[in-house]
Amino acid sequence: xxxxGFGSVLSAGAVVGAALGxxxxxxxxxxERASLEEVxxxxxxxxxxxxxxxxxxxxxxxxxxLERWNVRFIRLSAPNADQFVDGGFQLATLVAPQQKPAIExxxxxxxxxxxxxxxxxxLTGDADVPDASxxxxxPVSEMMHVASYSLPEKPAAAKPTESRPITVSTxxxxxxxxATKPVKSATADPLSPLPGTKAKAKGTAPAASAAGISSKPQxxxxxxx
Amino acid sequence: MNAPTPALVAxxxxxxxxxxxxQILALMHQRLMFGMLVYGGIIAIIALRLIYLAxxxxxxxxxxxxxxxxxxxxxxxxRDGQALARTIDAWTIGLQPSKVIGNRLxxxxxxxxxxxxxxxxxxxxxxxxxxxxxxxxxxxxxxLVSAINALGEPGLALEREPDRLYPQTSLAAHVxxxxxxxxxxxxxxxxxxxxxxxxxxxxxxxxxxxxxxRIQQALEHELNEAMTHFSAIGAAxxxxxxxxxxxxxxxxxxxxxxxAAGQGTPExxxxxxxxxxxxxxxxxxxxTVAMAMDSGVVKSMGQMYPCPDALHAFGHTITDTHxxxxxxxxxxIMMRSSNIGTAQIAAQLGKPRQEAFLRKMGFLDKxxxxxxxxxxxxxxxxxxxxxxxxxxxxxHAIAVTPLHLATGYATLFxxxxxxxxxxxxxxxxxxxxxxxxxxxxxxxxxxxxxxxLVVTNxxxxxxxxxxxxxGGKTGTAEKIVGGRYTSAAVVTSFAxxxxxxxxxxxxxxxxDDPKATAETYGxxxxxxxxxxxxxxxxxxxxxxxxxxxxxxxxxNMAEVLxxxxxxxxx
Numbered sequence: 001x002x003x004x005g006f007g008s009v010l011s012a013g014a015v016v017g018a019a020l021g022x023x024x025x026x027x028x029x030x031x032e033r034a035s036l037e038e039v040x041x042x043x044x045x046x047x048x049x050x051x052x053x054x055x056x057x058x059x060x061x062x063x064x065x066l067e068r069w070n071v072r073f074i075r076l077s078a079p080n081a082d083q084f085v086d087g088g089f090q091l092a093t094l095v096a097p098q099q100k101p102a103i104e105x106x107x108x109x110x111x112x113x114x115x116x117x118x119x120x121x122x123l124t125g126d127a128d129v130p131d132a133s134x135x136x137x138x139p140v141s142e143m144m145h146v147a148s149y150s151l152p153e154k155p156a157a158a159k160p161t162e163s164r165p166i167t168v169s170t171x172x173x174x175x176x177x178x179a180t181k182p183v184k185s186a187t188a189d190p191l192s193p194l195p196g197t198k199a200k201a202k203g204t205a206p207a208a209s210a211a212g213i214s215s216k217p218q219x220x221x222x223x224x225x
Numbered sequence: 226m227n228a229p230t231p232a233l234v235a236x237x238x239x240x241x242x243x244x245x246x247x248q249i250l251a252l253m254h255q256r257l258m259f260g261m262l263v264y265g266g267i268i269a270i271i272a273l274r275l276i277y278l279a280x281x282x283x284x285x286x287x288x289x290x291x292x293x294x295x296x297x298x299x300x301x302x303x304r305d306g307q308a309l310a311r312t313i314d315a316w317t318i319g320l321q322p323s324k325v326i327g328n329r330l331x332x333x334x335x336x337x338x339x340x341x342x343x344x345x346x347x348x349x350x351x352x353x354x355x356x357x358x359x360x361x362x363x364x365x366x367x368x369l370v371s372a373i374n375a376l377g378e379p380g381l382a383l384e385r386e387p388d389r390l391y392p393q394t395s396l397a398a399h400v401x402x403x404x405x406x407x408x409x410x411x412x413x414x415x416x417x418x419x420x421x422x423x424x425x426x427x428x429x430x431x432x433x434x435x436x437x438x439r440i441q442q443a444l445e446h447e448l449n450e451a452m453t454h455f456s457a458i459g460a461a462x463x464x465x466x467x468x469x470x471x472x473x474x475x476x477x478x479x480x481x482x483x484x485a486a487g488q489g490t491p492e493x494x495x496x497x498x499x500x501x502x503x504x505x506x507x508x509x510x511x512x513t514v515a516m517a518m519d520s521g522v523v524k525s526m527g528q529m530y531p532c533p534d535a536l537h538a539f540g541h542t543i544t545d546t547h548x549x550x551x552x553x554x555x556x557x558i559m560m561r562s563s564n565i566g567t568a569q570i571a572a573q574l575g576k577p578r579q580e581a582f583l584r585k586m587g588f589l590d591k592x593x594x595x596x597x598x599x600x601x602x603x604x605x606x607x608x609x610x611x612x613x614x615x616x617x618x619x620x621h622a623i624a625v626t627p628l629h630l631a632t633g634y635a636t637l638f639x640x641x642x643x644x645x646x647x648x649x650x651x652x653x654x655x656x657x658x659x660x661x662x663x664x665x666x667x668x669x670x671x672x673x674x675x676x677x678l679v680v681t682n683x684x685x686x687x688x689x690x691x692x693x694x695x696g697g698k699t700g701t702a703e704k705i706v707g708g709r710y711t712s713a714a715v716v717t718s719f720a721x722x723x724x725x726x727x728x729x730x731x732x733x734x735x736x737d738d739p740k741a742t743a744e745t746y747g748x749x750x751x752x753x754x755x756x757x758x759x760x761x762x763x764x765x766x767x768x769x770x771x772x773x774x775x776x777x778x779x780x781n782m783a784e785v786l787x788x789x790x791x792x793x794x795x
Binding site: 023052064082 | 445761768
């Protein structure tokens with residue numbers, strides 16, 4: 001009797017528990033769904049804001065405005081046909097440095113007098129003999145020159161050394177004169193040259209004003225009056 | 226109910242009583258059961274409904290509809306997706322005089338301070354009137370809205386309402402069009418696609434135009450500069466892809482700001498590119514030569530025609546601006562833009578063939594494009610005689626829109642196939658229009674060198690952009706003023722194609738009534754005022770369009786150069 005009575009109570013409790021469990025699951029699902037929807041709403045709101053901001057940026061940076069700035073300040077212009085290159089090779093030719101002799105390994109030509117070479121006995125003693133002979137006649141640096149397209153002009157090379165003092169000497173008086181002049185003018189500027197020119201101007205002014213220049217100041221005076 | 230019967234066992238009264246009670250009891254049980262069933266049913270229905278709602282229903286916090294991002298009216302974007310027209314929520318400031326509670330005079334003064342378009346007296350009159358509602362400002366700036374809000378007056382209503390905004394302002398204004406206050410399309414694409422833009426099912430997707438903003442801007446800027454420089458009253462320009470018929474840029478000047486379209490003059494609202502028809506003069510000559518070549522009238526670029534200083538025909542005299550005074554070849558006729566030579570070619574071609582060709586090119590009907598603002602072309606009509614055939618040959622007595630001309634040049638240089646122009650981007654959703662053949666491919670090929678010659682040696686030298694191989698034809702047509710042609714007012718135009726060795730794009734520009742200036746030596750012909758616009762515009766847009774400049778490429782000039790006797794002086 002008693003077991004049967006409890007049995008029904010237990011079964012009723014089980015049913016209630018199951019129903020409650022189901023309800024809790026459903027509640028959980030609903031709350032998850034709600035939070036998902038909230039996220040969706042926020043996404044939509046953000047998208048709306050993005051759209052608004054994009055519209056604003058687009059309006060502020062409209063092409064007509066950019067064009068106006070370009071015409072006034074930036075001044076960019078369309079590239080010319082010459083500014084387009086065919087490929088990497090043509091681009092490289094544009095940035096290639098100026099042709100000049102390689103510094104590390106220059107092609108060095110020796111230009112010792114023929115007579116000296118004839119006296120040299122053999123090639124075996126090369127290292128010692130030329131040194132001795134060249135030292136005797138002239139320094140090595142003078143006999144060697146770097147190969148280049150331009151012809152080395154020996155007399156021209158000799159001349160500058162002679163002419164340098166001359167140019168220096170001519171330059172010096174110029175500099176001296178230039179140096180003295182400012183001193184003079186600095187002291188004399190406010191006094192001597194200007195009064196002279198002013199006097200000249202004053203002397204010529206009446207003639208010029210008679211010719212019609214004076215008509216300009218007059219209206220100005222009348223305006224200020 | 227039962228008739229009293231003689232009882233044998235029990236007293237009939239008692240029996241009857243027992244029977245009645247039982248019957249009443251049964252009835253009561255029945256009624257009770259019925260009531261319980263009704264209650265149970267109702268409770269079951271409620272419970273079922275609750276279970277259903279818990280399982281499938283919406284919860285209380287759901288915000289339905291508000292987060293819908295579909296705009297009130299569809300967007301219009303250019304081919305790169307840049308917005309040309311958008312609907313945004315704008316603040317509207319309204320006034321409801323009956324709801325005002327504060328001091329009206331003070332309020333009127335404050336309103337006049339914030340919104341100075343009306344004075345305090347006008348605001349006071351509005352506050353004291355019996356109207357229920359006034360619009361004070363539409364599309365109010367946020368600063369003003371917050372200032373109005375700070376007044377704290379319930380009579381001032383702040384509302385958000387959808388508003389059409391054109392972020393690029395006047396860019397492509399005549400293509401995009403504009404809407405009226407109620408958001409209904411009034412011009413351009415806004416008008417032509419009004420239904421689609423309003424349809425809730427379709428307005429989520431923007432309308433993608435074939436227009437490219439950057440190209441449009443380059444064309445508008447250069448054309449506007451020329452228009453102000455030469456004091457022209459108007460200008461129009463079209464740039465088109467000759468193979469697909471897509472219009473990459475189309476403009477009509479003076480400019481119009483669609484954000485305040487109501488403030489624009491009728492002159493500014495007029496679309497010169499599709500609605501205005503003009504006699505476009507010498508730009509027609511290539512068509513005449515191509516028709517003649519297609520019909521076998523002109524067999525070679527070296528075919529000779531007598532070109533006297535003046536040609537008398539049917540009681541009229543045709544003259545040239547650069548007279549030859551000798552026999553000249555077809556190449557020279559085109560290079561020096563000779564009316565006399567072209568008139569003779571047209572006369573040989575004859576009216577029926579000329580009309581048939583023009584019809585196939587769509588020059589006798591309204592221009593075929595999506596816009597509703599399309600002008601009717603003017604033709605000689607019933608008076609189309611032999612002399613009119615001659616004048617139509619060199620572009621007089623026939624008036625078409627600049628877009629007609631662009632379509633015509635596209636037809637001539639894309640291999641000879643007419644394709645209707647389109648303002649929608651050609652792609653999967655919108656295939657290119659169905660075309661039909663007008664000229665043979667050979668004619669189309671031969672015309673390349675001829676038009677390149679005009680730019681290298683002829684009247685269009687100033688249109689050349691180094692490396693871009695522009696070919697084209699200048700046109701200077703006298704305007705009719707008071708019923709007579711006058712040389713004082715002209716319409717100058719240039720129709721060009723580039724790159725000429727493999728044509729891809731056509732550009733048509735037109736200036737309405739440009740004036741001569743000092744640096745044009747008193748000339749107001751097309752070679753002096755519109756040709757430089759083409760040169761500048763093409764050198765800007767060609768790199769964007771993927772046309773690489775190349776100084777070493779040219780069309781096959783051997784087709785025409787042997788038939789040119791001398792270099793043109795100008």
